Amino acid sequence: MSILLGILTVILIFVCLFLILLVLAQPAKSDGGMGSALGGGMAESVLGGSHGTVTSKLTIKMAIAFFVLSFILYLGNVYQRAHANGGSQALPNITVPAMHAAPVSTAKPIVPVTTRPAPAPAAAGPTTTTPAAGPTKP
Numbered sequence: 001m002s003i004l005l006g007i008l009t010v011i012l013i014f015v016c017l018f019l020i021l022l023v024l025a026q027p028a029k030s031d032g033g034m035g036s037a038l039g040g041g042m043a044e045s046v047l048g049g050s051h052g053t054v055t056s057k058l059t060i061k062m063a064i065a066f067f068v069l070s071f072i073l074y075l076g077n078v079y080q081r082a083h084a085n086g087g088s089q090a091l092p093n094i095t096v097p098a099m100h101a102a103p104v105s106t107a108k109p110i111v112p113v114t115t116r117p118a119p120a121p122a123a124a125g126p127t128t129t130t131p132a133a134g135p136t137k138p
Contacts, residue, residue, distance in 0.1 A: 005076045012069045019062040026055050 001076065001080055005073060005080065008069060008073055012073065015062055015065050015069060019066055022055055022059045022062060026059065
């Protein structure tokens with residue numbers, strides 16, 4: 001199944017590149033588009049006088065092929081993912097080794113010590129200073 005999806009993916013890439021080239025080669029309604037910049041006269045002589053209709057029809061067919069291939073690849077990937085593990089589920093079961101629990105401590109919890117806030121400064125106002133009393137001389 002994966003080989004078929006790989007082949008379809010490569011085909012889708014080629015369809016995408018061809019579709020890009022077809023869109024760039026189409027003439028615009030007014031000028032001549034990118035096709036004229038890449039040698040519009042030569043492209044008309046190769047594809048004939050009905051250059052616009054040939055590229056338009058081919059662009060439509062390539063766009064349909066792009067959408068069909070994209071949808072088939074989507075369904076193929078869904079099918080492959082659903083049947084990856086014997087059809088039971090898309091994701092594998094992963095066993096995790098058991099973790100040993102850390103021993104529980106019976107010690108008392110540490111309580112943070114709080115400090116008392118500094119006392120508020122005294123109210124501002126007139127203050128008197130008294131001289132310090134010292135020993136007196138006779």
